[in-house]
Amino acid sequence: MIKIHKLSNNMRAGGQVNILAGRGAVSMQNIADELGVSKVTVSKAINGKEGVSGPLRQKILQTAADHGYVLPDYGQRKARTIAIIMSERFHSGDSGRFYMGMYEHINRELRMRAYSSVMITPNPETLEHDAETIEKPGMFDGLIFLGILDKEVRERIDRIPLPKVYVDLYDVGYRSDSVVTESIYSAYEITKHLIRSGHREIGFVGTLGVTTSINDRYLGYMRALMEKGLKEQERWRIPDRDQAGRAVDLQLPQELPEAFMCNCDETAFRLVRELKRRGLSVPEDVSVVGFDDDIYAGLCEPQLTTVAVDMKEIGRTAVKCMVRRMERTGTENSEGEVYRIPGKLIFRDSVRERKGRMKSEK
The missing domain is CATH 1.10.260 (434 Repressor (Amino-terminal Domain))
Structure with missing residues (x-):
């Protein structure tokens, strides 16, 4: 589309x-x-x-x-047009609300600079046609990759010699700029909140190796545990998606921890639903925290304690990076930078303060 x-x-x-x-x-x-x-x-x-x-x-x-003024177009240049590349599964439905929200912030920043934008949602079947469109001379001035893409799609479009910026994912070749939420420290802080609330048995929900953001959030979670001398239990590390990024059923063990740190709010929402199916209450029996502060944080009952992603700043930074890339010569040979945008902890009702909390942790 x-x-x-x-x-x-x-x-x-x-x-x-x-x-x-x-x-x-x-x-x-x-x-x-x-x-x-x-x-x-x-x-x-x-x-x-x-x-x-x-x-x-x-x-x-x-x-x-x-005043009725018109900027004449002498046929030498058209308005710059940016292609925003994202997976078609993020284009609609609840799972797409997060990325569509981020897309709107990026598009708003582009409009402020009098740029046009085109959303392209390639898949393996349409890839060659979409790539031919993108490669057409004069069609686009730059590419913004938004969110996880099929490996085949990403590698094919990445070869197109246009300025590129990656949003909510990293450029693995470090040739282009990447704009991501700062995940390690934010996950560390929200896991510390669970520990300060008296929890000692804390699991992690997220499939490692699928995205860098999940890996980073896992590292922040592990850092918080190690600082308090707490050990991760592998049985409480629960996959939430397959290697293509599609959601899978959550397979919970019989014995559960006191709390779970989830890599995103959608996963936390599904976890709460599964816990309730087992007859458990959140947060009375198990505390749950998420990440993103998207629609699922508010739909969940109880509403989720989470980390709010600063979409506005991500959009602003991504467009600034794109402008610099387009104005810089030798773009494809220059080294990229990673811009990490801080999140903000949002405290709601999905965490219970357990008895026996140490005064030093308050």
């Missing part, structure tokens, strides 16, 4: 131009004087350059539109 967001002519980004209004030519200096900003600022806003805040950029472009 392809979803296109196009801009009107009065918001196109092009080369150095004058803005024309009806009968007379009006320069960028005229706009600068009207808004009380510098000519350089107006130029950057019109040409989609860095260094102008989103609201001010929108104000400059809107001022031009209000």
Whole structure:
């Protein structure tokens, strides 16, 4: 599926131009004087350059539109268009709400810079056709990979020589920038919350090796346990998906821990449902925490203690990285950076404070 967001002519980004209004030519200096900003600022806003805040950029472009000014397209450049590549399974339904929310934040940041965006959801069957579309000269100026993709899809599109930014996953080749939620420390903090609440037997729900975010959250969980001298029990490490990222039934042992740290809220939601099926209560019998603060955190009964992902900052950072990549020469040969966006702990009702909690842990 392809979803296109196009801009009107009065918001196109092009080369150095004058803005024309009806009968007379009006320069960028005229706009600068009207808004009380510098000519350089107006130029950057019109040409989609860095260094102008989103609201001010929108104000400059809107001022031009209000006065009937049009940015002429001399046939030399079109508005920059970014392809956002994501799995089709994230496009709809509850499982797609998280990534669609992140997509909207990215798209909003692109619009602030007067860029167009096209969502492409390739699968192994449509891969060659989608790749041919992406590779068509002048079709796209950059690619943003959003979330986990089929290995075949990711490797094929990764070979296309366009500027790239990875969101919620890492570029394994370290040639492009990656923007991810900071997972290790956040998982460490939420596991410490379980320990401070008196829990000593804590399991982890998530399939290791499927995504780097699950691995990172497991590392944070393990760090918190080790600091308190607590040992992980392998029987309490519960897979939640297969190697392709598709959800699998949670296979819980007969003997359960006092609490579970889940790698995401959807998994925590399914865990709570399975515990209830067994006749157990959360948090009275077992405490549960998640990660993401997505729709499942609120749908769950009780609502989940979790880590909120800062989607707005992720979107802003991803687009800034893309702009830099497009303006930099030799993009494919430059080394990428990893930008880790901090999350925020959200305390709700899925954790019980157990008796025997030590004063030093309060």
